[in-house]
Amino acid sequence: MFKDRARIDAQGGRGGSGAISFRREKYVPRGGPAGGDGGNGGDVVLVVDADRRDLGAIQRSPHVQAERGGHGGGKKRRGRDGASRELQVPLGTQVFDEAGTLIADLAHPGARTVLAHGGRGGQGNSRFATAVRQAPRVCEPGLPGEHVTVELRLKLVCDAALLGFPNAGKSSLLRRMSNAEPKVAEYPFTTLAPVLGTVEAVDGRQLVVADVPGLLEGASEGVGLGHEFLAHLERAAVFVHVIDGSEGDAGERFHAIDSELRQYGHDLAGRRQIVFLNKSDVDPDPAFDVDDQRILDTITGSALVGTGVEELRESLFRHVTRVVTPSDELADYLVYRPRVAARRGFRILRTESGWSVVAASPELLEREAVDSALRDAGARTGQLVELGDEVFEIT
Numbered sequence: 001m002f003k004d005r006a007r008i009d010a011q012g013g014r015g016g017s018g019a020i021s022f023r024r025e026k027y028v029p030r031g032g033p034a035g036g037d038g039g040n041g042g043d044v045v046l047v048v049d050a051d052r053r054d055l056g057a058i059q060r061s062p063h064v065q066a067e068r069g070g071h072g073g074g075k076k077r078r079g080r081d082g083a084s085r086e087l088q089v090p091l092g093t094q095v096f097d098e099a100g101t102l103i104a105d106l107a108h109p110g111a112r113t114v115l116a117h118g119g120r121g122g123q124g125n126s127r128f129a130t131a132v133r134q135a136p137r138v139c140e141p142g143l144p145g146e147h148v149t150v151e152l153r154l155k156l157v158c159d160a161a162l163l164g165f166p167n168a169g170k171s172s173l174l175r176r177m178s179n180a181e182p183k184v185a186e187y188p189f190t191t192l193a194p195v196l197g198t199v200e201a202v203d204g205r206q207l208v209v210a211d212v213p214g215l216l217e218g219a220s221e222g223v224g225l226g227h228e229f230l231a232h233l234e235r236a237a238v239f240v241h242v243i244d245g246s247e248g249d250a251g252e253r254f255h256a257i258d259s260e261l262r263q264y265g266h267d268l269a270g271r272r273q274i275v276f277l278n279k280s281d282v283d284p285d286p287a288f289d290v291d292d293q294r295i296l297d298t299i300t301g302s303a304l305v306g307t308g309v310e311e312l313r314e315s316l317f318r319h320v321t322r323v324v325t326p327s328d329e330l331a332d333y334l335v336y337r338p339r340v341a342a343r344r345g346f347r348i349l350r351t352e353s354g355w356s357v358v359a360a361s362p363e364l365l366e367r368e369a370v371d372s373a374l375r376d377a378g379a380r381t382g383q384l385v386e387l388g389d390e391v392f393e394i395t
């Protein structure tokens, strides 16, 4: 089954802790501080893989965690950075946060976005040496990675999309004019997946045409998909409205599909259309008296025999000006709003006796934020925390 939705629970890796360590040299009882920094935690990243067709793989394993950073070591050795986890998603995947806001749109080949950043590694004690404090016995624990839950929705990226009743001949037409091999007249339950085909012009230009099931597809069998798949039409610049011309009511069929588009909204009803009156081998001169500004061309032909298909191809290349294939054309589609990580105005350090919170203005700190940061860093009940001139116990 084609999956165009999935939820992901993504956890960035925790940063590694800084180390407390001192140089050890012969005849020097205690050398300078030499604790290295912790490595950064890995990110959880989404990457477009043009060969991927749907979000099924993500739906099957929705919990994703990146690797944590390694702890710092002696001799100022820095911990290893945690590996990022890359998840492959299909072209056209959109990312929504829990409030339903679009945060990223991966609409061009190679697009990527960080879902959950790994936490920064903590500093080792070698960073805390000052003229007055030459042997600091503090270090910084690593920060926790971001934790986000997002919803992914696939919205196909195509130049044109086929539209029409079941059996109009959409799949046959796509087979005829592109490299795609959609199933023709298959059992409806097995064909409920959009198919993308690349159509080539003589001069080498290419455009992507989608055969999207769903509009009334399977309705007679009680599948009743309704509008579920119509989202995949949203990015198409032009529709190819395929109508079975052999049935004698082409105009009515046009209006029936049109009213579905209106119901769906999202400006689908305003989109320009090329009407293809199919099955001309059965009726070579079908009546079609719809006069509509949106109709760019009306072509009579047959997907079975091949008549009119070249004409359709030419019409497509004439009317589709924005072509999907060159990736830079699509830069506009990439609306990526990185979430701003909350800046906290303090640092948490590990000391010999417990913890220390360092801040430029300790009196302004919110106790709750400090508490939760301490917990995140691994602090436990009963341990002592220095904050400014105060020392308190974690309860």
Ligand SMILES: Nc1nc2c(ncn2[C@@H]2O[C@H](COP(=O)(O)OP(=O)(O)O)[C@@H](O)[C@H]2O)c(=O)[nH]1
Binding pocket: 164, 165, 166, 167, 168, 169, 170, 171, 172, 173, 183, 184, 185, 186, 278, 279, 280, 281, 282, 301, 302, 303, 304, 305
């Ligand atoms: N006679 C004739 N039959 C066609 C033509 N195009 C498609 N068909 C047939 O119509 C049926 C439905 O075609 P299909 O491409 O699956 O339609 P879709 O449901 O719109 O994708 C199949 O049996 C096709 O072989 C055509 O131009 N002439």
Ligand SMILES: [Mg+2]
Binding pocket: 170, 171, 172, 182, 183, 184, 185, 191, 213
């Ligand atoms: Mg079909």
